[in-house]
Structures are given as C-alpha cells and as structure tokens.
Amino acid sequence: MAKRSTRQKRAIEQVLHHARGPLSARQIQAKASELCGSLSLATVYRIVATGAEAGDLVTVHLEDNVTRYEDKNRKHHHHFLCEDCEEVIDIQLPCETLAHRLPEGYAVTRHEITLYGRCAECA
Numbered sequence: 001m002a003k004r005s006t007r008q009k010r011a012i013e014q015v016l017h018h019a020r021g022p023l024s025a026r027q028i029q030a031k032a033s034e035l036c037g038s039l040s041l042a043t044v045y046r047i048v049a050t051g052a053e054a055g056d057l058v059t060v061h062l063e064d065n066v067t068r069y070e071d072k073n074r075k076h077h078h079h080f081l082c083e084d085c086e087e088v089i090d091i092q093l094p095c096e097t098l099a100h101r102l103p104e105g106y107a108v109t110r111h112e113i114t115l116y117g118r119c120a121e122c123a
C-alpha cells in the first residue's frame with residue numbers, strides 16, 4: 001500500500017506543480033491518473049486533504065463554490081475563472097497600488113482578485 005499511495009501522492013504533486021491554475025479534485029483525478037494509473041476520487045480527496053492540513057498545498061475558494069487546490073509555492077497571483085467551462089488560470093495583475101485607494105488610516109494586510117469571463121476556447 002505504501003508504495004502505491006506514494007506514487008499517487010507524487011502524481012498529484014506533479015499535476016499541481018505544472019497546472020496553469022488551481023484544479024478541482026475531479027481535474028486532479030483526470031490528470032494524475034494519466035501518470036499513476038487508476039486513482040479514485042476518494043483517494044484524491046484524501047491526499048489533498050492531508051496535503052492541505054500539512055500546508056503542502058493551498059485550497060482556493062472562488063464564487064462558484066468549487067474547491068480547488070494549488071501548489072503552495074506559487075508566488076502572489078490572482079485568478080481568472082471561465083464562467084462557461086469553469087477552468088481557472090493564474091494571472092498576474094499590477095496590484096501594488098491598490099492600497100492607495102483606501103481611506104486615510106486604513107491598511108491592507110492581504111487581497112484576492114478574481115476576474116470572470118470566458119477562456120480562449122469558450123470565447
């Protein structure tokens with residue numbers, strides 16, 4: 001069992017490492033099973049839950065209520081969600097000046113920005 005689950009965990013890590021954006025458990029299952037053979041959705045959920053608990057990956061919650069997972073090592077970025085196919089990709093935005101819009105005395109500690117629209121395939 002140990003060997004097989006290690007292979008499955010590595011496959012999931014690989015998939016998340018190379019992904020263009022955060023992936024749902026079903027997307028992870030589809031891509032990781034190409035690398036490690038059969039992989040049930042329940043196994044994906046177990047591995048990502050353990051990974052999230054250990055801080056090895058990050059859960060992403062957007063407006064569509066699908067839980068997605070991403071590599072914890074990605075540097076600061078934002079997301080684009082295709083409203084047709086629900087694909088999410090990472091995007092960089094010039095967000096450094098956002099805090100300048102705050103009323104005096106307010107300070108930003110963190111922010112999240114999501115753009116919604118259609119991906120190249122759905123447009």
Ligand SMILES: [Zn+2]
Nearest residue numbers: 082085119122
């Ligand atoms: Zn799309």
Ligand SMILES: [Zn+2]
Nearest residue numbers: 076077095111
């Ligand atoms: Zn930002």
